[in-house]
Amino acid sequence: MGVGIEVRDLRAWFGASEALHGISMEVKPNSVTAIIGPSGCGKSTFVRCLNRMHETIPGARVEGTVKIGSIDVYGNGTPAVDVRRRVGMVFQKPNPFPTMSIYDNVAAGLKLNGIRNRRDLDEIVERSLRMAALWDEVKDALRKQSGASLSGGQQQRLCIARALAVQPEVLLMDEPASALDPISTAKIEDLIYQLKERFTVVIVTHNMQQAARVAEWTGFFLLGDLIEFDKTQKIFTLPSDKRTEDYITGRFG
């Protein structure tokens, strides 16, 4: 099941440059939240702070509180690896392990977590590929074909299956469909809508129509601040802040 996310006064730096200026936001369990905003507004940095990916960049640091369910992400003694198992991530460019088969791509994370039993692995791989709406397309070539041999849209769903296999509670998606054709995009969007039954999804997108289609909640970021966070329907029909309105109506950005 998905869990809630609670962010309090989150600040993030790249060296001396502050990229996020104190973000507070509450994400409900089993919801889809879109993060929108112009390039450089901090939206990718924000999601990368949710699973401690930001700190992997040399010179980068974070202040503030992030809670994923009951886990204090930046609390003393919380291992980053544990956070990243609970918070899966899918990136803009599909990045399957190129030399591994489709099966091994999905099973990789499980094996790292010590699951070796063949029957368990088979079951989780099938379930993950089904959840990612890829099973029917690859079930006859699981071990024969490499992940890299799939189409872009299939590769992205493979990456989603890989992220789902370790049974995370939260799924972060950073522009998951921006490199895909419209049909693959539609499949990913349908998938996101279904995934919220089991996970809490946060998706960064440049495509406002996509945010409107998939997300129940939308946050608008500008220059490292969260300007407005509300129901998506409200943001796209009657935003409260003039800056949000100017951005979504194309008057700047």
Next chain:
Amino acid sequence: MTRTRFHEGLDQLKDRLLRMAGMAEQSITRAIAAYRDRDRSQCKLVFESEAVINANERDIDELALDLLAMQQPMAIDLRFILAVIKINADLERVGDQAVNIAERVQQLLTVPNVDLPVDIPLMAATSGAMIRQALEAFVLGDAQLAERVLTMDDIVDDMNRDIARAMIALMKKSPEYTEQAMDAIIIARNLERVGDHATNIAEDVIFWVRGADVRHHFGGTNSR
């Protein structure tokens, strides 16, 4: 400013709607002049404009539909286009009311002229003012001005009731004037409908500007 083509499209839509509004308003003015002056030539002008108004309605809807489909408008722009589509339909109906009045006037011209104790031109001026104010609110994006139009609707409704009452009394007293009295009732009814269309337009302006739907519950005094 980005999305220049889209915003030019919105400006074009606004211009077209204002031209449409001018035509609908002129039709009502002509229909009332025809009534006041017993002037058949004004009726003819009203009938001629109807086809032009109808063609304009179609063009504006098409333009609005194109913008919706091609530009995926959001927020205030989305509400603006929805408001234009609805105002457009109301203006076309205002044109229809002018035609109804002109048809009635033609009928009246076949019976003797009677000086009726009703002031149709005054009622026409009031409902015409509602239309003009609603459109001014649209041009200025002024929701407060639009709210004032909503309060005026009660006045026009009262005038309509007064005229109906006076004409029924006249028919009882002088049945030979029944035809003229019936025509006055029907024309007043048409003008009352013009006031309703002005109210709809004002409500659409409020929706566009504020994002608030005020239909059917404004102020509690509105009898619609």
